[in-house]
Amino acid sequence: MNIAIDGPAGAGKSTIARLLAKELGLRYLDTGAMYRAVTLEALRKGLSLDDEEELVKMVTSMDLEIVFGDESEGNLLFLGDENITELIRQPEISSQVSTLSKHKKVRDLVSSLQKEIGKSGSIVMDGRDIGTVVMPYAEWKFFLEASVQERAKRRKKQLEEKGLKVDLAELEAQISERDFLDKTRKNSPLIKADGAIEIDTTSLGIEEVVHKLLGLIRED
Ligand code: DC
Secondary structure, three states: OOEEEEEOOOHHHHHHHHHHHHHHEEEEHHHHHHHHHHHHHHHHHHOOOOHHHHHHHHOOOOEEEEEEOOOOOEEEEEEEEEEEHHHHOHHHHHHHHHHHHHOHHHHHHHHHHHHEEEEEHOOOEEOHHHHHHHHOOEEEEEEEEEOOOOOOHHHHHHHHHHHOOOOHHHHHHHHHHHHHHHHHHHOOOOOOOOOOEEEEEEOOHHHHHHHHHHHHHOOO
């Protein structure tokens, strides 16, 4: 079984996808983490996030490893021997990853890896173009939404739990900017895939959404 979960930043996709995978005994892939890892490497190398050709060269020679981990930790990402799982969640990466992920050639490289992973067995994948590009054949496609205000609140809480202080209004502005870039880019923009079930999670807790999705899947 393949399940595609798309939606904007902070709609709860990653947590919901991970819990769903655990309940159904499937693998889980956080595709946004891959774009974040590429962004981290590009910033470390001092590359311009607008220089598509240099970015492509870098991605081609990057030593990125994804470990499927257990359901509590989700995916672990390594650059060579370095565990970058936490580093890629830094606000500096969040604010720049959409600039990098607009490039067609970069997307082609990253999404071809995701397609291969998808073809290798049952999986729950979350991202922006899973139902449209990476696994258009998925039996289940969900599109999770939530208001910008609620998504900013959730992100603030997550970051505070990690000891990072952030301003709510600033976070709201950043999320709106990322929504705009992700939805308006030319190459595989964030849109609801044909046949995807849309769920507004603004007033729902994580468990409620997981319960709802499991109900739909198990009823079928
Ligand atoms: O899910 P996330 O917030 O970690 O994703 C970070 C960024 O990566 C997102 O703003 C756009 C990009 N992304 C993408 O373009 N396609 C995907 N399938 C997943 C993420």
